Amino acid sequence: MLKVPDHQVAGHQGGHGQPGPLIDDSGRFYKPLQDDDRGAIEAAFYTSFSSNTRVPDHIRRFFPVFHGTQLLDASDGSSQRPHLVLEDVVSGRSHPSVMDVKIGSRTWYPEASEDYIQRCFEKDRKSSSLRLGFRISGLQLYGSEESGLWKPERKLVHNLSTDEVRVVLKKFVSSNSPTDPNLNPDCSLASSVYGGSSGILAQLLELKSWFEDQTIYHLNSCSVLMVYGKKKVLKGGSSDAEVKLIDFAHVTEGNGIIDHNFLGGLCSLIKFISEILTSPDECTTKVYLQNSDNKNEEILTSSNECTTKVCL
Numbered sequence: 001m002l003k004v005p006d007h008q009v010a011g012h013q014g015g016h017g018q019p020g021p022l023i024d025d026s027g028r029f030y031k032p033l034q035d036d037d038r039g040a041i042e043a044a045f046y047t048s049f050s051s052n053t054r055v056p057d058h059i060r061r062f063f064p065v066f067h068g069t070q071l072l073d074a075s076d077g078s079s080q081r082p083h084l085v086l087e088d089v090v091s092g093r094s095h096p097s098v099m100d101v102k103i104g105s106r107t108w109y110p111e112a113s114e115d116y117i118q119r120c121f122e123k124d125r126k127s128s129s130l131r132l133g134f135r136i137s138g139l140q141l142y143g144s145e146e147s148g149l150w151k152p153e154r155k156l157v158h159n160l161s162t163d164e165v166r167v168v169l170k171k172f173v174s175s176n177s178p179t180d181p182n183l184n185p186d187c188s189l190a191s192s193v194y195g196g197s198s199g200i201l202a203q204l205l206e207l208k209s210w211f212e213d214q215t216i217y218h219l220n221s222c223s224v225l226m227v228y229g230k231k232k233v234l235k236g237g238s239s240d241a242e243v244k245l246i247d248f249a250h251v252t253e254g255n256g257i258i259d260h261n262f263l264g265g266l267c268s269l270i271k272f273i274s275e276i277l278t279s280p281d282e283c284t285t286k287v288y289l290q291n292s293d294n295k296n297e298e299i300l301t302s303s304n305e306c307t308t309k310v311c312l
């Protein structure tokens with residue numbers, strides 16, 4: 001029996017005449033092939049990747065398993081259309097926390113149309129992509145038995161400041177309420193989820209070492225999906241945190257060239273996560289001075305225990 005996943009945090013959702021992804025009970029995720037060349041590019045990527053002997057075995061675990069394509073009724077009931085049949089990387093986790101981080105300071109690439117490049121450039125400029133080399137595309141966090149899941153509206157997470165990105169990455173591994181503006185994230189789960197020999201940081205570092213060498217693919221506009229079952233960790237169980245790369249609708253050939261755009265973004269994400277592990281309490285205090293145009297100018301930045309914005 002196919003159903004609409006409630007754990008989807010970004011990308012094209014079903015509804016308004018648009019088909020969206022489906023899942024089944026056996027742990028499969030069905031992504032409708034997008035129109036134009038995007039669906040074809042993504043299907044070709046999975047086909048090529050699955051049989052590419054140049055991809056080391058230990059790197060394959062960072063990609064959803066691909067089970068081919070299948071003609072299915074679209075989620076909106078409109079018509080039958082081909083779907084990619086993928087491993088559902090969230091399935092099997094109780095109260096999953098999920099974050100989609102789009103990697104790269106630019107999500108456009110020279111082969112795309114002028115119009116597409118312009119739209120991507122605007123999104124990259126307004127979001128943290130240009131500044132940090134990545135942006136949070138969407139997330140859901142499990143709060144508690146009472147509060148349930150927190151899934152902020154996607155538009156709200158798109159244009160976060162650098163400090164806000166840091167806070168969201170901290171909330172992802174905190175046990176106190178993600179929605180209370182008076183609480184600083186406690187980062188109490190950072191060491192079990194981000195840290196350790198099999199935690200998210202270790203996985204990202206393993207991926208990074210592949211991207212330092214691989215020149216087969218350029219993963220334009222691709223995301224790192226970070227997933228873990230929060231309830232288990234809260235109960236003191238070991239973390240099942242996993243990193244998977246998803247969304248290959250804009251992959252181009254590497255032609256012997258390092259994917260600097262992806263590698264740079266990955267390094268930046270790694271730095272943010274490392275800093276949370278080494279100094280979870282550290283936040284930034286910024287002091288602003290209002291200039292003659294009534295604009296706030298930053299005149300001092302220092303790090304200490306809480307985030308304060310002081311306007312003089």
Ligand SMILES: O=P(O)(O)O[C@@H]1[C@@H](OP(=O)(O)O)[C@H](OP(=O)(O)O)[C@H](O)[C@H](OP(=O)(O)O)[C@H]1OP(=O)(O)O
Nearest residue numbers: 010011012034038102123137138154221247249250
């Ligand atoms: O259509 P939109 O405005 O929802 O834009 C999609 C983006 O959603 P956003 O607005 O950033 O939340 C969407 O971004 P997310 O995956 O949600 O971060 C994709 O960039 C999508 O492009 P493609 O499927 O990779 O070609 C984008 O689709 P296209 O604009 O390329 O069709």
Ligand SMILES: Nc1ncnc2c1ncn2[C@@H]1O[C@H](COP(=O)(O)OP(=O)(O)O)[C@@H](O)[C@H]1O
Nearest residue numbers: 008009010011012029064087088089090100247
């Ligand atoms: N294999 C998967 N398993 C579980 N969830 C997935 C998988 N692939 C994608 N998703 C979910 O769907 C969202 C959108 O996926 P994506 O491939 O980026 O779609 P789009 O091409 O529409 O942007 C992701 O943010 C994630 O929540």
